[in-house]
Amino acid sequence: MAATEFRCEVKGFKHLTPSVFEVTFDTQQPLEFSAGQFISVIIPGAGPHGRDLRRAYSIASAPHVRPVELCVKLVEDGPGTHHLYRLRPGDTFRGMAPYGDFVYEPKPGSHACFIATGTGIAPFRSMVFSAEFKKNPPISATCLLGVSDVSELLYTNEMESLQGITWVPTVSRPTGEWRGFKGRVTDYLRAQEAGFPWLETEYYLCGNGAMIDEIKLLLAQKGVAKGSVHQEVYYKPPKELK
Numbered sequence: 001m002a003a004t005e006f007r008c009e010v011k012g013f014k015h016l017t018p019s020v021f022e023v024t025f026d027t028q029q030p031l032e033f034s035a036g037q038f039i040s041v042i043i044p045g046a047g048p049h050g051r052d053l054r055r056a057y058s059i060a061s062a063p064h065v066r067p068v069e070l071c072v073k074l075v076e077d078g079p080g081t082h083h084l085y086r087l088r089p090g091d092t093f094r095g096m097a098p099y100g101d102f103v104y105e106p107k108p109g110s111h112a113c114f115i116a117t118g119t120g121i122a123p124f125r126s127m128v129f130s131a132e133f134k135k136n137p138p139i140s141a142t143c144l145l146g147v148s149d150v151s152e153l154l155y156t157n158e159m160e161s162l163q164g165i166t167w168v169p170t171v172s173r174p175t176g177e178w179r180g181f182k183g184r185v186t187d188y189l190r191a192q193e194a195g196f197p198w199l200e201t202e203y204y205l206c207g208n209g210a211m212i213d214e215i216k217l218l219l220a221q222k223g224v225a226k227g228s229v230h231q232e233v234y235y236k237p238p239k240e241l242k
């Protein structure tokens with residue numbers, strides 16, 4: 001599918017957490033995409049010399065779901081996220097879609113492990129609720145979501161109740177009560193016993209580039225083939241924050 005420009009009409013806006021919001025939209029022309037792909041939102045006039053900027057957002061809903069859902073972290077002084085944050089039902093924005101090859105690739109006889117930080121959960125939500133995933137499920141699927149505080153967890157209820165997925169939220173610095181795994185997604189994976197099917201699993205990594213680098217290193221140490229590791233880097237934090 002070649003990407004084309006869409007006029008997107010906003011249908012809904014709500015906060016999912018204090019710093020993450022959801023924007024839902026419909027398009028006049030049919031927007032077809034594969035679970036895991038993204039839309040490149042056009043931010044009018046926000047670039048140098050008044051040029052348009054573009055920012056990528058993974059589609060967080062499955063391909064058959066309308067309106068389409070985006071899940072966006074509000075970034076301080078970020079032109080893209082602030083543009084989307086101001087949108088309300090009835091407003092419109094422009095976007096080019098679909099883009100990306102970070103899609104679920106069924107591999108017979110394999111397990112799947114989806115590993116996200118923050119809004120990196122968006123493409124996995126689209127994948128695990130897609131017809132493609134239901135038609136070609138892995139032997140088992142685990143979905144890890146790493147955040148620093150409990151208040152930042154996303155989609156917990158629906159992911160917990162989804163059949164065929166083991167949902168593992170990890171919280172690195174919980175401020176209140178937290179009975180789940182305390183630590184980062186990398187710590188969780190490192191803590192897996194020898195029986196973990198390291199070499200029979202397809203790994204999908206999305207979000208913070210530092211997490212992705214760490215997980216890739218761990219998987220290489222376990223002997224996982226590069227071809228079994230799929231990634232979508234949202235951003236690279238400055239080195240001192242790693």
Ligand SMILES: Cc1cc2nc3c(=O)[nH]c(=O)nc-3n(C[C@H](O)[C@H](O)[C@H](O)COP(=O)(O)OP(=O)(O)OC[C@H]3O[C@@H](n4cnc5c(N)ncnc54)[C@H](O)[C@@H]3O)c2cc1C
Nearest residue numbers: 055056057058071072073075078079080081119122234235
């Ligand atoms: C393929 C792809 C898909 C993406 N999908 C999503 C998505 O579904 N939801 C989403 O929120 N973002 C997503 N992003 C990130 C998004 O494209 C923007 O980079 C982000 O929204 C910041 O844009 P901005 O213009 O507001 O700020 P900018 O001025 O471009 O960014 C400022 C700084 O914010 C930091 N930053 C960027 N993204 C994040 C984030 N998600 N969490 C914490 N810090 C961040 C970076 O350090 C960046 O340098 C995706 C990126 C890519 C490449």
